[in-house]
Amino acid sequence: MVEPLAARAQPPEIPVISGEPELMPLRRERAMAHARPGLAPWQVSLAKQMMSRDMSRAIAVTDLAIQCRLSLSHFTRAFANTVGVSPYAWFVQRRLQHAETLLNETSLPIAEIALECGFADQAHFTRAFAKAFGIPPARWRRELYSV
Template sequence: MKKVGAQSSQTLDVGSGLSLSAWHNDGGYAVYEKASHHTLSYYLQGGKGTRRHNGERSLGKGHPGAVCIMPAGVRSEWSIEAPFKFMHLYFDQAEFDHIALESYGIDPNLVELEDVAFQSDPVIEQLFRQVILPLDWQNPADRMSLSHAGQLLVQHLFRHYSNKNAEPTFVRGGLSPFVIKRVKDYIEEALDQGLVIEDLAAVAELSPFHFTRMFQLTMGVSPHQYVLLRRVERAKDLLGDTHNTLSAIALQCGFSSQSHLTTRFRRATGLTPSKFRQLS
């Protein structure tokens, strides 16, 4: 990919062949030279001065909330006449193939991702604006939520922007007691680290997508919700030691700072860590 005027403010690998990148472009042009990965682009701010071209012919212009999909191997050209901000989700063909085979029972060789420019999609908008954008990409405690959001986006693209209109196969049963114990033990040992769903799926010896569905069926909550719950419960236990500072507790529970611990703890319990300590 060639970009003139475009700069990435942050990039994060969220596992399973998925990565996120936040961009801004003040003008110029961009050429996608048949990338080896698929790209989902979402316009956060501006975009009305952005156009896609096929030679001298314009294929439309952007707008805030616009969705573009650039499949692997497809060349595209873009002109940018005004500043705008956007986010990209990159994902490998292997991840798309896993979803086709394990969730829909479809031969991956029969599935093609659509080439899309400047559409609106409320599901994609909600995941980017309400889940991905507010999270701290540098915070280990938020990595699993970002990983889960990325997987949901890829699943949505498969269902609504491919040549196969299919519903996921029904999951019968969940994880065995032995596997769920092994996953729980792993989580407890790694709460101070930046866990992603790919880590837990490897423990269960399942694909990330299949693991997520089976974990939720077994536990009643998604993996990232469960991990956040365990981080908060660990913090409650550590707050009992008054010699343990809030900043130290935050790091022991996988939060990047005391303020991040306070935000997540209050959201889960209705109390700040300091108030919880006073009342305990």
């Protein structure tokens, strides 16, 4: 004999403790975790290490995905979910941080810094640096030494 729907046992209510947010049902929590893939700590570390190894050379995101044992699209989405920016954006930020260090700590010409940090030329570096820091690298360096 089949029981009517109303007579079937319902899952127990989860009590809400005052001051704490309501707990999410387990199924929805699993679905949300699946909807926003993330990288394991070893994958984040490996990808960042590979990108930081040599700033002067471009690295293919495909190579990062292969090393992390993921498809390109899954890796790109998971990296962005985990780190907060795309792999390419993280790489450009890292290059600009390296350039800032070289500007502050060396007397290398700006064109040489541009090439060492993987930019195509000084103009490309100047545009990227000015967009990130609000002033061109030559003025950055002038203002650093004028203080």
